[in-house]
Amino acid sequence: MKKKKKNENSSKIFEYHDHGACFGDAITQIEDYFIQKKLQLTPLRRKVFEILIEDHKPLGAYDILDKLGEAGFSSSPPIAYRVLGFLIEHGFVHKVQGLNAFIACSNPKHSHFPTFVICRKCEKVAEVSEEKSGLNLPSPRITNFKIEKTTIELTGICSTCENAEIR
Amino acid sequence: MKKKKKNENSSKIFEYHDHGACFGDAITQIEDYFIQKKLQLTPLRRKVFEILIEDHKPLGAYDILDKLGEAGFSSSPPIAYRVLGFLIEHGFVHKVQGLNAFIACSNPKHSHFPTFVICRKCEKVAEVSEEKSGLNLPSPRITNFKIEKTTIELTGICSTCENAEIR
DNA sequence: CGTTGGTATGTTATGTTATAACATGTAATG
DNA sequence: CATTACATGTTATAACATAACATACCAACG
Missing domain, CATH: 3.30.1490.190 (Ferric-uptake regulator, C-terminal dimerisarion domain)
Structure with missing residues (x-):
């Protein structure tokens, strides 16, 4: 019996989505992109992206810094801003101006x-x-x-x- | 001989405009609005609006504060932010998020x-x-x-x- | 192999933007 | 004149962001 997945074709904006899959897809996409463009997906860059994609909601730069600190990375402001700037340049992160916050791109394509x-x-x-x-x-x-x-x-x-x- | 005013019907975006007239109109508009809505167009509020409409370009809150100071008003941050918030509420000022700056509305109507x-x-x-x-x-x-x-x-x-x- | 150049990260300090919290003033109302 | 509503003043601090310089790593080249 084939049951239609909840909300699958909904046009609602804040609907549930399969975040496990989303997460995996996003990581794969960024990996592929970096290889293709010969860029370095360093542990720091990967971590920042993971932090954003895990939460999948806007985070302030200082929130991200805290999480970097917890994960053993340096957590002085320029670290976050530099990496965020880089990820934004390449379309994997957006800045939400109204919130002074950063969010992983839902679909870089x-x-x-x-x-x-x-x-x-x-x-x-x-x-x-x-x-x-x-x-x-x-x-x-x-x-x-x-x-x-x-x-x-x-x-x-x-x-x-x-x-x-x-x- | 009737000569068409320069740029009068241009669709260009950054065109010249008669700022003297614009200024006067804007002041009249805000005065009328405030009377109609029974709001107080206090010296401070008027001054902030004038500063913005005079320059007719985005100004940072602290630029405005400086000008307020020069004009003899208090110039601590909350002064500017409060008045700007009020003028924004009523549609006479907009915030340009990308510049962290404030600009007089070109036409509140x-x-x-x-x-x-x-x-x-x-x-x-x-x-x-x-x-x-x-x-x-x-x-x-x-x-x-x-x-x-x-x-x-x-x-x-x-x-x-x-x-x-x-x- | 050692130098050079590019890229990434680390660190310190500071700059910029914005708000919280509380105090004072002023004017209309009952 | 007490009460209320609104506007402004003041101090302090929070939140956001970047400049400038130091270090590290690695790959390419002579």
């Missing part, structure tokens, strides 16, 4: 113009593709301007939190 | 979902309406989520700076 949906109450963050968000990016060049990077963050309240609000 | 276009080289910032940016906001509610606020910032290089780059 996706668009480099991610949209983040942030619940101000539970602070859950979802990275959604452009199509899913209903938001259409302009062509990469708007009049007299070449877009290189976008920050698109939608803050509000998710239905779970909204229903819980006493009004 | 416009959408509350502004898009900022930021040149990484000359650091000019333009606030554009949704239509103009070519960016279409999703309906205010995407699946299971109520959007209350958006941060949309497009960073790149304006044509002037691009042409000036030696490649």
Whole structure:
């Protein structure tokens, strides 16, 4: 008997997902990418990425530093910022500006113009593709301007939190 | 002979505009709004708004504090952050997240979902309406989520700076 | 093999941005 | 004039980020 997996085709944004698989995939992806690009996936870089992908939620640089410290790495600020900068450059991490925090990319193969949906109450963050968000990016060049990077963050309240609000 | 004003109908983003008029309009608009909403446009609030509208470019909180100091106001951080927060709430100021800076709203009557276009080289910032940016906001509610606020910032290089780059 | 150059990490110090907590002032209301 | 609401003032500190310089490692080259 074939039973459909819960939420499998849901269009909900904050839905459950198989994080075990996600984690493994992500590690494999970053490994492949680093080999292909002849970059060094050093223990430090790997650890930072693992910290982010494990939690799969935005972490502040100093949270990451604490975890690095616990794991026996150096934990002075430049360590985290450098590695994060590197991982961001290569599309494996994004910065969530509204939270001064960093999050592992849900899918590095996706668009480099991610949209983040942030619940101000539970602070859950979802990275959604452009199509899913209903938001259409302009062509990469708007009049007299070449877009290189976008920050698109939608803050509000998710239905779970909204229903819980006493009004 | 009627001569068309320079750039009047240009679709360029970083174009010249009549800032004298803009300034006057902005002050009038904020005055009207405050009267209508029975809010106090105190000397401090007015000054902060004037500082921002005069420069008409993003200023850091501490830049604003300096200018407040020069003008004889208190210049401890909470002063600026409080007033900025208040002006933001009422739509007269926006925060440009990518620059940790604040900018007067180009037109408070416009959408509350502004898009900022930021040149990484000359650091000019333009606030554009949704239509103009070519960016279409999703309906205010995407699946299971109520959007209350958006941060949309497009960073790149304006044509002037691009042409000036030696490649 | 020893030097050189590139890359990564370590360390110290400091710069920048933002807020908490509490005190004071002021003006309208009952 | 006591109460309340709102605005501002002040001190201290928290949170976020980078500059500048030191060390380590390794691979390529003469």
